[in-house]
Amino acid sequence: MLVLSRRPNEKILFPSISTAVQVLSINRGTVRLGIEAPPEVTILRNELQARSAEWGAPTPLAEPVESRLRKLRHLLRNRLSVTTVGLGLLRQQAQAGLCDDMERTIAKLEEEMHLFRQRLEIEAAEPPSPPPTPVRKTRKALLVEDEENERELLAAYLRLAGFAVDTAGDGCDALDRLRAGEQPDVVLLDMGLPRCDGATTAREIRRDPACGGLKIFAVSGHSPNEYGLDRDAGGIDRWFNKPLDPAVLLRELTQELGPA
Secondary structure: OOOOOOOOOOEEEEHHHOEEEEEEEEEOOEEEEEEEOOOOOOOOOHHHHHHHHHHOOOOOOOOOHHHHHHHHHHHHHHHHHHHHHHHHHHHHHHHHOOHHHHHHHHHHHHHHHHHHHHHHHHHOOOOOOOOOOOOOOOOEEEEEOOOHHHHHHHHHHHHHOOOEEEEEOOHHHHHHHHHHOOOOOEEEEOOOOOOOOHHHHHHHHHHOHHHOOOEEEEEEOOOHHHOOOOOOOOOOOEEEEOOOOHHHHHHHHHHHHOOO
8 A cells, every 4th residue: 555645735646547636624633635537437435335236237338218218317316316315414514513514415415426427427328339240242153054944043042042143055155244244253164055165165264364363163064074174273163063963062152252
């Protein structure tokens, strides 16, 4: 414990909490202290520490506004009652000339108002804003398949899983879409396509600098050896044999691209 000697009007400073304590007067064994502190610094006589239960726990900020206001009104009525009783006591003490008792009553009322002000600041605080919901990028796929039913069924499956799916009926159509529009994250490419087959389409995509980093997943009833395509980042990234298990395809898409 640090022990300091102070004369009237001399101060003790607590710079880290912007607080100062000043000796106001010394009278018959009682020292009156003046304390300057920010509102967030709670100041209590030692014997008042147990009064926290009397005030109750602060209302959770997430509680509905109407409920918080109702509790605030109840708190206000209770504290006003304490103040009214204290003022009545002061009048009686003044009439009786009990100056020392008046000093103690005033100190109690000042503490009451200090506690009340702090509690109001807590209760009147704005509820914390919820953390922003992270914006998840919509994954885009270009599905290239000449068989219409298969194309539309697979596209519907992927759309329900959260993918944005564009479709093309052959390699020429797919290349036109890639050159004209926004790049997808992945091309799901059948190999046995009319006009421009899957292998030719894949090689054209890899030669186009604008398609750098574009994933190509082959979906075919043929083996990769029949087309002479590399199964790596420079050729085909994944190869799925027909009959296709759409759940496996979706799992691989999620692992490669992240959630849709």
